[in-house]
Amino acid sequence: MTDTPGLTETLDQAWGLLDLAISEGRSPLRYVTLATVDGNAAPQVRIVVLRKVDRASGQLTAYTDKRSDKVGQLRQNPQVALHLWSPDNLVQLRMNGTAWVTQGSVEAWDAVPEHMREAYGHVPPPGTTIDRSDDWAIRPDPAYFAALDITLSRIESVCLDPAGHRRANFERADGWIGHWLSP
Ligand SMILES: Cc1cc2nc3c(=O)[nH]c(=O)nc-3n(C[C@H](O)[C@H](O)[C@H](O)COP(=O)(O)O)c2cc1C
Incomplete structure (x- = not known):
């Protein structure tokens, strides 16, 4: 008998970390890496802040x-693919899913603190080539505010437990039952 976490505890831990990411305490876990595929089939990564997590x-x-x-x-x-690393738990989460872009709701816009609204209103638009580093302005505009709703299809957890590394894969397609993988 061992008392190492089973698959259920491992999935619970993964959702626990995601819940922690959106907790009031402004955990650094909220900064996740989001990967997309561009028009040349090249992967593109960047940080985004997790705003909502719904396990159900x-x-x-x-x-x-x-x-x-x-x-x-x-x-x-x-x-999309998402990546999160929890140094406190020595856990890496790798997730896959499908993202839908929707107009951010009025309620969500109202809840964004004033000083953070500037992220949704750079002029010219983000990624535009400019002549000088400061050749842009801040014009927050709810019309530019979008939600990325991501439906996860897979969560893979790797734990670097000193007592023995564990790697588990969970798929929506099989009801999130989960399987162990060689780490
Ligand atoms: C700490 C940090 C947090 C960020 N949070 C977000 C975010 O929540 N949403 C977002 O669109 N970009 C965010 N960004 C900026 C993106 O990483 C990226 O630079 C920007 O969105 C442009 O990405 P794109 O050209 O791939 O669309 C953040 C950047 C940093 C460094």
Whole structure:
């Protein structure tokens, strides 16, 4: 007999870390890496802040500027990967899913603190070539405020437990039962 966590505890831990990411304490876990595929089939990665986590539906939400490159990429190919590393737990989460871009709701816009709204209103649009580093302005505009709703299809957890590394894969397609993998 061993008392190492089983598959159920491992999935619970994964969702626990995602819940922690959106907790009031502004955990650094909220910064996740989001990967998309661009028009040349090249992977593109960037940090986004997790805003909502819903285990029941297996969905995550981030906010972005509707004019950003990632939105154009997602309209062509909604497949995404996400990455999170918890140094406290020595756990890496790798997730896959499908993202839908929607207009951010009025309620969500109202809940964004004033000083953070500037992320949704850079002029010219994000990614535009400019002559000088400061050749841009901040014009927050709810019209540019978009939600990325991500429906997860897979969560893989790798734990670097000093007592023995563990790697488990969970798929929506099989009801999140989970399987162990050689780490
Ligand atoms: C700490 C940090 C947090 C960020 N949070 C977000 C975010 O929540 N949403 C977002 O669209 N971009 C966020 N960004 C900016 C993106 O990483 C990226 O630079 C920007 O969205 C443009 O990406 P794109 O050209 O691939 O669309 C963040 C950047 C950093 C460094």
